[in-house]
Amino acid sequence: MLKRYSLALGYYDKALDALAMTRDSSALYAAYANKGDCLMQQNKFAESIASLKKAQEFINPYITNNHKAVLYHNFAYAYSQQKDYAKAFYFKNLENITKDSTNTESIGKAIAEMSAKYELRKKQDSLFINKQELILADAKTKENQRNFIILSIVSIAGVIVFIGIYRIRQLRFRNSLQQKQAEQNALKLTHKYQLSESELKAIRAQMNPHFIFNVLNSIEAYIMENDKRTASRLIQKFATLSRLVLENSTKRLVPADREWKSLMLYTELEAMRYNNAFSYNFLMDDNIQLNRLLLPPMLVQPLIENAILHGLIVGQQPGGHLEVQMMRSDKNICITVADNGVGIGNSKNTIAKNVVKEKSLGLASIKERIEILNNQEGDYTATFEIRSNEDGRGTIALICLSYYEEA
Template sequence: MKVVFRFLWIIVLILIVISKGGTMVYAQQTKVDSLEKAVRANPSNNDQKARDLFFLAVSFISSNPQKSLVYIDQALSIENNIKGKGIVASSYRVKGAILNILARFPEAINALNKALFIDKAMGNSYGIAGDLSNLATIYIYQSNFPQALNYYQQATKILEQIPESDPISYKDRKRDEAAIYGNIGLVYIEIGDYAKAIEHFEKAISLHEKLKNNMGIIPSLGNIGNLYNRQKNYQKAIFYAAKSAKLADSLGDKVSFARETGNMASYYSQMGQYDLSLNYSLKAIALNKVLGNTKSMGYNMQNAAAGYEKKGDLAQAKLYGLGALKIGQDLKIPEIQRDASEGLSKLYEKLKLPDSALFYYKNYAMFKDSVDNSKKRDEIARLGIQYEFDKKEATYQQQQSLADEQMKQQRLQLALNAEQLNASLRLRSLQQVQLQNEKLQKEEKQKLLLISINSGKLQSVKVKQLSQQQKLDKLELKQLWLYAILIVLVLSSVLLFLYNKYRIRQLRFKNTLEQQQAAQLNSELSYQNQLSESELKAIRSQMNPHFIFNVLNSIESYIMDNDKKVASRLIQKFAALSRLILENSTKSMVTADREWKAIKLYTELEAMRYDNAFSYTFKVDDTLELKEFLLPPMLIQPLIENAILHGLIESLQTDAHLAVALDIKADHICISVKDNGVGYQKNTKPLLPKGIKEKSIGLKSILERVEMINKQNNGFKASFNIRVGENDRGTIAIICLPIIKVE
């Protein structure tokens, strides 16, 4: 019995980037009815409408994920009209979180990668951290724990490096940091390192309590319960699970409430209280079915299967066990497939079906090896060591940067002191000049003699000024040339940017086209595989071991009675029938005459085997040439077999008769198989010889092949139906197929 313990926080970072230079957060949660009214009253597909739809989706993410997905898809439908790319990135991020809850993992990864691409282009560190955290939760669901831990560590680094001056509030950052700590703890639970898990859970709980974030405390309580469960302290595990469920119910968190309900079912089962376990399991299945959480339903159905098995209701246990296995296969979750295979192996052993028990035990062993792969644990340990090393190295770099900054400040202080010294020297020089001027004024009369000399010097100065003006004009001309060159470079850069943008669009278009072609090829391969499986079922239906065994027994009986002539006829007909079946089985379509011959041989063998206990007729439309059109091989024989074994042989009447007819219509042909036996709805106890099957043969295979024929043909739709014969006697089975001519 396994516990559904992945109590993942949904990290929905609702940062909306308005422009490259500024951000804003929708700080106030508007009432749902007000938002819906605002959306209806807004006829324009603008940013405000996208915001309202976004917050409507966030309002329902934990209570009604399906409804939340509808709102977020409406917001993204007007993506091309939204100016604020931060709104688009946040919408893709929320869509990824919703699809993760609904176990639609490939779609969730695609949405989160789109958000990551936009956030990286905008340089939005907070958004990038949210994208990586949501991607990590998906990888936990898929048991890819090394990749999950890697993404969580990257997200933590990014949040720690966001400066305090960033517009994102301290409370928002701490809230998301707490959620990441909790999710890293889940990874350590998975590998059995409980000490590390407790360390991270305590960090998460402490932050959530400081922030008064009760929604974050819900999974914290559930995780503590799971730790007690791992230590086999089931009473405490149930206590914390119930406490978490109660808090989730009070806050309207339906997803967490359903999860904890399923966990309590597992805890009670391990305590041996199977009635309580089964009650909680069925309740969790109903809750998760409403929420669309298929993955959790897989775990809940396995718990229910175990509960029914302990109570002795093996039929219900088998039903829920197979349901859990199918969910695990559809979602490709190895843990569900492992647990379901283990439960089915034990169940079939109780049912005394050793072959089935061995088959599911082999499946269990295969998936157990996959889940317990030691390489994942080594990779997680390596990532943890690398994370601690990187954290220490970042601290050292910060300290080194601080020391370098202090050194720069000291150098600046020295330069400032030198400048102050130079200013003092310049002041002293100025004082000396003033004294000199005073002396010159006293000697003014003496300087009059030097006027003529000074006039000559003045003329020289003017000439120098004229020369400097010419040099200045030349410098301005050079500046004009420089500006022209800069303008040419800017224009060239713009043109190069536009050209690169065009190339990127062309590459994206080519990539989209290749993806569509790959999807189409995958669809064709899937169809071919279904067709091959259906034809193989048909071969098994015709050449079933009972039929071969009975024919060989009949041949042996005639030989022992020295009726060599009849024995020889039986051998010849059986050999001809075997050859026709094997030849026809290599083709998807055969000519009608070969198929008609095969079913006639089969009917003759059955009549001889039952000592002509019934008569038969084969009628073909006179206007029909059997060699001119094609039929799917091995399609009619199961109806003849059912008519003989379940109708004519059981009736014990002297006028038992089988009628097979082939009629042609305007655009299709119909093959009818009629018998006047007991009828397929009669509930009589069969009086069949030993070795005769009691269940209908090949009808499911016929329905599958009719469905595939309809997928392949766009014209007349093939059909198959069974009804009671005339006068409430016997059975009439009719198959109608489109006419396919031989080319």
């Protein structure tokens, strides 16, 4: 078979121009889906995905599940070729869900057909028995028997109508449940994908290359100055922090004592890296048991990073201080990160403006992750706010989470 894809694409473009006037969604869906398939055969995956997305916009109730399954299959293949495996996995799941829905509908139709054949055979047998009884009956009762047959036929017809209506309603209800389940599964997949992306951003923020390189440079400087004891301490703390980050990143909730330890290690490393240019302390309510409390990992660290790099270190102001406090309130656990640095409102020069811009990116990532946590967990609530100190100097960031303990 000739593979004249370029010629086919020309025809599809002409067809789309004509169909745009008719607004026939089914025809537009078919044209864009076929055009996306042609582009994919030519390894033009970016253009193919764009055309497949246009086809997705014209999906309507008249598009069969088989056609939608083919569309999701093409999406998964195109994204896999672009090495976007998260989206490829997402559309592959949609393809499987759509195929499962098609199989369920086929089984339901087969059951309904078998039930109808069984009822028909049952009625035929009943009619045959009635006819035999009519043959043996006395001629004087023929008229009464005839009336009985008519009444029986009417009753059977009513039963058939009732069964048919009942089966139709049952199938509609089942299809509605399956559709809602498919939508819920698709929504869960979307939330899991978004949460995974947000957690990856948090990992990259906590162990970014600049931080790693700067710590290694500090270790090198201590070695060159023959301060082997300090260099050894720095290496041990850096190794412990790296292990905690990697272990915590694989879990949705981690014990609070491990997360608290990683925050203290990170802060201590930053203080050593800047020659103790600022002081810090970590406070906690007495009624909090860290070994039983569960927290989302890598959620508070960006706030400490912002406080140090964009508040305490800017301008090398003397007397810089960072305070991290964990408090329990009713069913919530609240973590406060406060500093006495330049503050979020004092961006008078170019450097400060760049600081605020970079800081807003980290805060946006935290807000995004909290929103995903609230959407994914029905009984989980999380809030985040940031404000300046009352005297205008320094910043206070507050994160409140649901209080979860290990069972």
